[in-house]
Amino acid sequence: MTHSLHRQGSKENLQDDFALMCIPTLATFNEAPQKAARFLEIIKKYCPDNYGVISRGNKYTHDDVALIEALNISPAIFCVINRKDDLTSIFRELKEDDLGLSVVVNGIYEIIEECCQQAGLQPHTVNHSLGVWGSTDKLPSKETLEIITMCGHGQVGTNLVYHLLEEIKKGKISVREAAETLAKPCICGFFNTKRTESLLKQILKST
Amino acid sequence: MIINQEKCTSCETCVPYCPLGAIEVKGDMVDINQEECVECGVCYRLDLCPSEAIEPPELKWPRVLRSHYSDPSARHPDTQIMGRGTMEMKTNDVSGRFCQGEVGFGVEVGRPNTGTRLRDVEKVGMAIAKVGVQWETEGNPTYYLMTDPASGKMRDDVLEEKVLSAIHEFKTPLKKLKDVLEAIEKVSKEVDTVLSVCIITKLEEDGSIPNAEKARELGYNVAINPKVNVGLGRPLFDFEKGGNV
Numbered sequence: 001m002t003h004s005l006h007r008q009g010s011k012e013n014l015q016d017d018f019a020l021m022c023i024p025t026l027a028t029f030n031e032a033p034q035k036a037a038r039f040l041e042i043i044k045k046y047c048p049d050n051y052g053v054i055s056r057g058n059k060y061t062h063d064d065v066a067l068i069e070a071l072n073i074s075p076a077i078f079c080v081i082n083r084k085d086d087l088t089s090i091f092r093e094l095k096e097d098d099l100g101l102s103v104v105v106n107g108i109y110e111i112i113e114e115c116c117q118q119a120g121l122q123p124h125t126v127n128h129s130l131g132v133w134g135s136t137d138k139l140p141s142k143e144t145l146e147i148i149t150m151c152g153h154g155q156v157g158t159n160l161v162y163h164l165l166e167e168i169k170k171g172k173i174s175v176r177e178a179a180e181t182l183a184k185p186c187i188c189g190f191f192n193t194k195r196t197e198s199l200l201k202q203i204l205k206s207t
Numbered sequence: 208m209i210i211n212q213e214k215c216t217s218c219e220t221c222v223p224y225c226p227l228g229a230i231e232v233k234g235d236m237v238d239i240n241q242e243e244c245v246e247c248g249v250c251y252r253l254d255l256c257p258s259e260a261i262e263p264p265e266l267k268w269p270r271v272l273r274s275h276y277s278d279p280s281a282r283h284p285d286t287q288i289m290g291r292g293t294m295e296m297k298t299n300d301v302s303g304r305f306c307q308g309e310v311g312f313g314v315e316v317g318r319p320n321t322g323t324r325l326r327d328v329e330k331v332g333m334a335i336a337k338v339g340v341q342w343e344t345e346g347n348p349t350y351y352l353m354t355d356p357a358s359g360k361m362r363d364d365v366l367e368e369k370v371l372s373a374i375h376e377f378k379t380p381l382k383k384l385k386d387v388l389e390a391i392e393k394v395s396k397e398v399d400t401v402l403s404v405c406i407i408t409k410l411e412e413d414g415s416i417p418n419a420e421k422a423r424e425l426g427y428n429v430a431i432n433p434k435v436n437v438g439l440g441r442p443l444f445d446f447e448k449g450g451n452v
């Protein structure tokens with residue numbers, strides 16, 4: 001599905017938000033678990049903000065042993081990278097490794113294009129969001145949407161954001177703890193905790 | 208999901224986690240509004256309840272569809288894929304699903320975090336079908352619910368089910384982009400939910416992205432942060448000659 005798409009934000013706060021995945025087609029499923037494990041090995045060198053396997057969970061809910069085991073059920077890794085230089089390096093390594101699986105990244109196009117060029121890659125296909133249409137009066141504030149749309153499967157709700165903001169204000173948890181708590185329901189691992197920290201701080205500053 | 212009232216201590220730990228706010232506090236009781244619960248499994252999967260009072264019920268047809276469309280870890284029995292849609296452009300470098308001169312569309316009804324009755328999903332599908340599109344037939348669970356793809360009609364027994372979201376996936380020649388987007392825009396005003404809309408483009412040899420350029424020309428807001436397939440997949444499809452490699 002389109003679960004890495006439709007992340008809302010400004011040019012400024014999307015600068016360091018790259019949702020990266022490596023996925024097989026149904027025709028290449030048999031060889032995919034080992035290749036996905038190799039993909040995980042590569043991305044881990046670059047300290048990903050988050051990573052996960054959709055049938056099990058993400059790095060804030062499960063350890064690597066459990067996640068690698070889950071690749072036998074759903075052989076795809078999803079992760080978040082915070083630095084464009086790391087993205088370029090990952091592209092270079094993946095090109096050299098030639099896993100043969102599809103690699104897809106969500107982020108600001110001009111940055112991704114630059115990373116591709118530096119790694120000797122040419123973007124193949126692009127999927128653009130045209131935004132949210134319809135009964136948009138049902139949506140929460142822009143600031144809250146920037147947080148919850150990082151989970152494209154809709155597992156992170158607005159009420160959890162509001163609840164954790166209150167907990168921070170009461171001094172019960174830190175902003176970092178709130179960001180990690182918000183990442184837990186996002187089963188595939190596309191939730192960017194570093195960006196969430198920054199967005200939560202902005203909301204707190206304005207209230 | 209259900210809450211076993213004999214075990215529940217009304218601690219309210221689970222309440223804020225429900226993406227659609229279906230866990231309600233009524234006096235001293237915490238309970239799940241079964242009409243609004245989409246069976247996404249968040250409250251159960253995160254092991255939130257200190258007294259293990261949240262329990263997954265056995266879901267029967269058509270309620271089981273709620274789980275299929277709302278819990279990303281649930282595998283669709285029809286498509287064998289986890290999640291609500293297909294691999295769409297994610298594996299286009301391997302599969303060749305979208306070629307130059309074509310536009311791929313994804314219209315996700317209920318996203319973000321609003322949810323939808325399948326009746327509204329049908330309404331959107333029927334508006335799209337009127338334009339004349341090529342539905343994604345393999346792997347899209349919403350297509351499997353259609354009884355008449357030519358009109359977009361879905362089976363009647365599922366229409367009142369509520370899900371987090373459901374996606375219509377299809378493609379057309381580029382010349383139909385305007386007609387399709389106008390049809391979606393019109394129907395979006397007639398449904399009681401939101402729609403997240405996207406378009407897919409196979410890049411030209413010179414790196415241009417004609418579908419996005421056309422959408423901008425038509426006045427649509429094209430996001431700065433698309434999803435990009437970087438072409439590392441080993442093709443099973445020959446883009447120059449057409450057909451399998």
